[in-house]
Structure formats: structure tokens, C-alpha cells
Amino acid sequence: MSMLEQINEGRSGGAAGGWRHERGDPALSDVHGTVGVPKRRGFGRLLAFLGPGYLVATGYMDPGNWATSLAGGSRFGYALLTVALLSNIIAILLQALCSRLGVATGRDLAQACRDSFPRPVSFVLWILAEAAICATDLAEVIGTAIGLNLLFGLPLEIGVIVTALDVFLILWLQKLGFRFVEAFIITLLGVIALCFGVQIAMADPDWGQVIRGFAPTTEIVTNPDMLYLALGILGATVMPHNLYLHSAIVQTRRHDPSEVGVKEAIRYATLDSTVALMFALLINASILILAAASFHHGGVGEVADLGRAHELLNPLLGSALAPTLFAVALICCGLNSTVTATIAGQAVMEGFLRLRIAPWLRRLLTRFIAIVPAAVVTVAYGEKGAGALLIFSQVVLSLQLPFAVVPLVMFTADRRKMGVFVAPRWQSVLAALAALLIIGLNLKLLTDLAMG
Template identity: 50%
Template structure:
């Protein structure tokens, strides 16, 4: 089994350069086929574990205990459905969502889609800046502003990945995800959650969302979980597998990629649930119901749990979360720029531009509000992501419903109904948020 990049590749990932570069064997045993197709789902799942998720989940767990756990689960299930649509679109058409949008819509609409997609990437990168800066601050003892400056150097990580084949990059990301997962397994073992209460929190409850504050957090959780740029990303990176263009091979690729997607996002669901459960068990159940900052969570873990190891693990997993998201954000930016604008630039330049745009609000926020800016900006960044979702969902659902485009792999009636239901729920939640922001309807 060979994994190679063209010798002309100048960056760790450029969509058009790695398409079809991961070899797959149609005659391989089923377990080996799963292994060959495993990877794109993991890269996408990284976006579901970034520091933005930490902010919303920690605040939700601290303030409301386990009662919003069902929001994490339902948001993750919605993400699985939508990422499977994105994956299928890429495999069937051999093109990604951005490329197809460029061909289908007028130039002004395409430019608008591109701007919104870029905003979502910047909002996500803002969360990575703040999360990484806070991890440096907590682990190294430097000031938060110094931590923000240190995050600017993560462009060196992208340069360090130059020339690596795509399979190697997937393995590196898998290692970072494993670090996050292991860290939370140990932390949950240390805090001893009340599992019957955890199970009760999995039951959907409208009463838990009956006031503005939990609803705002729920929308933040939704934005942190279902990320719009991940829909563009997934439709592109599934094309790294060299799949024959006959219906049987395409159907097999969809089935194997679906397993990769579901397993990866279920793991991301467990991580996000673990963050909320940790906050509920460590803070809410001990009377610390106003822990809305990641730094406060770090400071309180050691005295509450009784060991400093919990806090150190917390900081390490936070750093791993931010650094892993750095790569996927760069890849998504390349996909969006190449797809919408047919423009290619080196990955390090793409990373630098995005990071500078994210550093501006981070520096201003920290300078004006100090450490207290982190929690507010993190939650706000996730709400911004949620606001972008309908503009990525609409073309995705329309295209996967288009028989002329998808042929025999068009959405079935049940999938179509579920996809439109999710679109309505997301749009309604965003409309509510806008009305609340401008003081309409109390």
C-alpha cells in the first residue's frame, strides 16, 4: 500500500495536488478497506474538539450541570448527518462543495459564499488563538498577551509538515486526538461523575432551554459542533482516495467513508460530552456554578479533585486541541480559496493570513478586557460559526437532492426530510439569536 504526493507538491495540502493519491485495493479484506478509507473523518472531527467547544461546554456544565448534555448529543448527531452528505457529494461528483457552488451560482453569490466561509474560518481560528494562548499561559506561566503572540508562530508547524504525504498527516492528527481522549478519560476517572445524573442529562428537555442564557449557550454548542467550513473540507479530502468511477466502486467508497465519518464523530461526541461532564461534576456539583472561563476551570481543578495532575492534563489537552485545529483550519482555507476563487497560495501564506486576521480581535480583546476576554470571545466565536451554517447547508442539501448531479446516489426521501429539518432548526435558532441580540421579543 503506497501513499505518495506528486513531486510538484509545494505544501502539506493543496486540494488539487493530493486528489486520488491514497491508493485503495478493491480486493483487500473488509478490515483493510476500512483502514484504507480511515482518515478524512478524523481530520474533520478535529474541528469538533477545538477550544471553542471547551468554552461552551465548560460554561454549560458549570452553570447548568448535566442538563444541556442532550444538546451536545443532538448537535453531534446532526453533524454526522451533514458530514455524511458532504462526504457523499465529494465522492460521487469528484468535486468539492466550493467548486460545485462556483459552477452553479452567479459570481456575486459565489463571492458572498466565499466571504461567509472565510468568516467562519477566522472565527474558528480565533478560538484556536485564544485556546492556545491560554494553554501557554497556564502551562508556562507567561502572560496571556505573550501566549497570544506565541500562537502566531504555529505557521512553523505548517512549514514543518511540508512535503509530508497525506497519510502521514492523518496519523499526526490521530495522535493529537488520542492525546485529548486519553487526557479526558483520566480526568473523568479523577472527578467521579454521578452517572445516573449524566444519563438523565441525555434526555432532551425543552424546559432546560426555557430562558435566554441556556438557549444562547445551546446555540454556541451547536455552532461549536456543526462547523460550516468542515462541510467544504470533508467534500474535498475524501477525494484523496483513488476510487474507480463505476457505480459499484463509488457505492463501496461511500459505505466505507460513512464508517470512517460516524466512528470519528462519535469519538468527537464523547470528547465534547466529557468536557461538559467534567465541568458539571467538578464545578456545578461542588457549588462553583459561575465557572465560565477556561482559566478558572484550570485553577479550580487541582483543589477540587485533590491532585495537580488533573489541571496539568487539562492544560495539555487544551494545547493539543488548539494545535490540531491549526492544520485543519489551514486545509479548509485552501479548499475554500481554491474552490470559490480558483486561487492557490502556499499553505504557510494561507495560515499566516488567517492567523493575522484572528490575532487582531484576540489582541484587542485581551488588551481591553484582560483574561476575562477569553471566555466571552470563545463563546461569541462559536455563535458566529452557527450564524454561518445555513449558508453552507442550503447548497449542500440542494446539491445532494439533485438527481442530475448525484444520479443513483441522490438523497433518499427520509434523508432529504431530515436534512431540511436540520436546516430549519439551525435557521430558527439563528433567527432567535438575532432577535435576542437586538432586544426584540424580550
């Protein structure tokens, strides 16, 4: 058997590839291999692989992550920038494994779990993955509703219902083609970056302190309050749905299936996600820098509430434009995360169950599950209740995280499944350590939350 035949057999399934079951249909079959890759080497070939990483990057700057960055910057200035940097390095490492799994095996993480574990185990993992996606969608619903309230004065309960309309936007983009979905995401990321760029220019931070903030400091460990916020930033870094999403969307590229072609595709996909996640670091650092420059050095103290942050920006920066830009960026983050959660939901359902339903129906079901509790809580308790629900959604994500990260590290370190594309040992060891760190921090946060 030739090397190419071995590769293709391992990707399609069967015991010869180290899998319990055949793969079946490819991930996201409606868009699988729809983006062509030029045969000639050059910039055009690299450009063809760029895009999926930016969909993944949106999960690292969704509304659920804003509160920790605001609280960290407003209370401790620039000191927690080093934690944001460490979080990003861990994210780059784990997402690189996702692209390796998807490109090398032709399976996304959901399919890999289905084809590796007994059916009862696979079913439980599916339930947990669905719970994580619903929790992600819940955070996006609330974040977008808060943004609409801040920008247009729309009541939160009305804003929650309005967010359901984005289903039509997503369906329209998917009909145009996957490249249009990527273009939409990248455009909104550009708007978010512009908004924070203008706000930071208004805040005029001390750039010397900003640079020093990226250097590790022992105070993070010795100061219990700082450590707690650092745990929050680290613990909320990796979103479970991002791991399923990335391993599926990298397969939209129609690359050379030979060993050389697959290795090149892995390399370009990793480069794409690395650059995109550095962009996510830029946004997350911008939120923290803005909070440090405006609230910490402005003498306001800790600000973790999105509405209060919006309210304080005008008097502190002396411009009505600053809070407007803050609200616009929040809405863009919510819309971006909504698109990626929808695609992740499709990949999870198809991957675990081999079940295909109309995208609009899948979207409405997911959104309905998120909207009902969000609407009930906001009507009953207002913005305070919405904030508590936002925290609850992060707890659900924390609980699900080990059940996505551990299988990912296991699969990519298994030569029987990965063949010649198995992850280097150093990468597997670092990923395992990162996974243990994130899981430990999430358990710590859950314990603290349970103890009040």
C-alpha cells in the first residue's frame, strides 16, 4: 500500500486508521472543500487558507469575556496583561491541534469522538457539547441585547427577542458561500479594532506601563484578589465550541491530498489561526488597557459591569463618541459570536449523530433555548439578572471544557489515528499541561462560586 493510500484510508475510517467506525460524510458537507487552493505556490496559495482562524478568534473576545478584562484593568491597571498573553499562547497551542486533527484525519472533533468512543460515551459528550453551545448562545444573546440597550436605549427584553432575527443574516451568508461568512466576520473584527483604537487614543494610556504589564510579576500569585481575576481570565480562555468549530471549518479548503499537500495545509491552517488569535489578543488587551487607563488611573476603582463601563466612559474621556464606540464594538462581538456558534452547532449535531436538519431549523432551536431563559430573567430582574445569567453561562462552559480538550489532546497524540501527521511530542506535552492548567483553574472558579 502506498503512502497516499495509507493516508486516505486513515482519513476515511476503519480499524486500519485506528478508528472504531467509518467516518461517513465529511464535516459540514454543504461547504466541505468549497474553497479552492491554487496549485502554484505563492501569496495566493497562502491567502486561500486564511479565514477559518478569524471565525475561531471571535470566541476569544465574545461578550462573556469582557467582564473579566474590564474588572482586571479597572482594579489592577495593566498588571494582568501578562495573563492575557499567557491565555492567548495556550489558545494558539490548542487550536493548532484542532486544525491538525481536521486536516490530517478528515474528521472534526465531534466525528472523532463518535468514531473512537462507545456509543453511550459519545452520546454523553454530545449532550455536553450541545449544552456548551446553548450557553455560548446565551452569552451572545445577552451581550448583544446589552449593546442594543446601550446604543439605542432598546429595553433588554426587547433586545433579547430582536437578536433572534440574526438567523436570516446567517442563512443568507451561508447561501452566498463560506468565503462570504469569513468576509463578514473579518469586517466586523475590523470595526471592533477601530472602535477600541479610537477609544484608547482618547484614553491616552502610559505605554511604558502597558509594555511592562506584559512581563510576569509575583504579585499575581501573592495578591489573592489579583490571582482570582487572573484565574477568571485564564479559565474563560478556551471555549469548547471553538474546538469543534475549528476542526470542521479547516476542511472547507480543497487542498492537495498527498502527504506533502496535507502537511502544507496543516502548516497554513496553523499560521492562519495563530495570526487570528494574535488579533484576538489585541482586542482583549485593548479592553483591559482601556479599563486601566480610564477607570483605574481615573480613580473610579473596579468596574466589571458593561452598562457602568459605558456610562463612565463619557465623563472620563470627555467625549460622547467613546461610549458609542464601546456599544458598537459590543454588538459586533455578539453578532460575530452568533455566526460561529451556529456553525459549531451544525458540526456538533452532524458529527456526533450523523443527523442533518435544515440550517434554519437548527438555528431556531438553538436560539429558542437561549432566548427563553434570557427573556424571562431580563423581564423579571432587569440588567442585574442578565449579568447573573451571563456568569451562569460561563460556568456551564467551564464544566464542559474538559470533555472537549482531553479528547483533542488524546487523538492528536495517537499515531494510530494520525499516522505520519501525529502531533510532535513537545506539542502534545505542552497541550496536556495547558489542558490541566485550564481545567484546574475552572474547577477552582467553580469551587469558589459554590462557596460564595
